[in-house]
Amino acid sequence: MSARTIYKIVTESEWRAAEAKGRFEGSAVDLRDGFIHFSTAAQVRETAAKHxxxxxxxxxxxxxxxxxxxRWEVSRGGDLFPHLYGVLDLGAVKRVDPLPLCASGEHRFPAMD
Incomplete structure (x- = not known):
């Protein structure tokens, strides 16, 4: 399994802390689980809605x-999700976009690769 671009949803404060450190070590959930959770473009909207x-x-x-x-591991609905067992080097980051809420309460996503 592979996807060239993968996605991570983070709070602004988590990301600003990562920028200050020069690396992203993970959110509280990532640290608890022992890996950084990512989603593909096809998975990330459901990830946002669920979590x-x-x-x-x-x-x-x-x-x-x-x-x-x-590591591509089975998760929600039997889908394979990308997991990083380690620290995310910010050099791999392509871009960071706001993920605002629409009036409907759903998140408004930017264009994705």
Missing amino acids: FAGAADLLLVAVDSAPLDL
């Missing part, structure tokens, strides 16, 4: 998967 419903201070981080040593 971030109603959250307004989110960012969508687009990451180049090529330099990462990912």
Whole structure:
């Protein structure tokens, strides 16, 4: 399994802390689980709805998967999700976009690769 661009949903404060450190070590859930959770473009909207419903201070981080040593593991609905067992080097980040809430309460996503 592979996807050139993968996505991570983070709070703005988590991401600003990562920028200050020069690396992303993971959110509280990632640290608990022992790996950084990512989603593909096809998976990330459901990830937002399931795990971030109603959250307004989110960012969508687009990451180049090529330099990462990912494990594609079965998760929600039997889908394979990309997991990083380690630290995300910010050099792999392609862009960071706001992930605002629409009036409907769903997140409004930017164009994705």
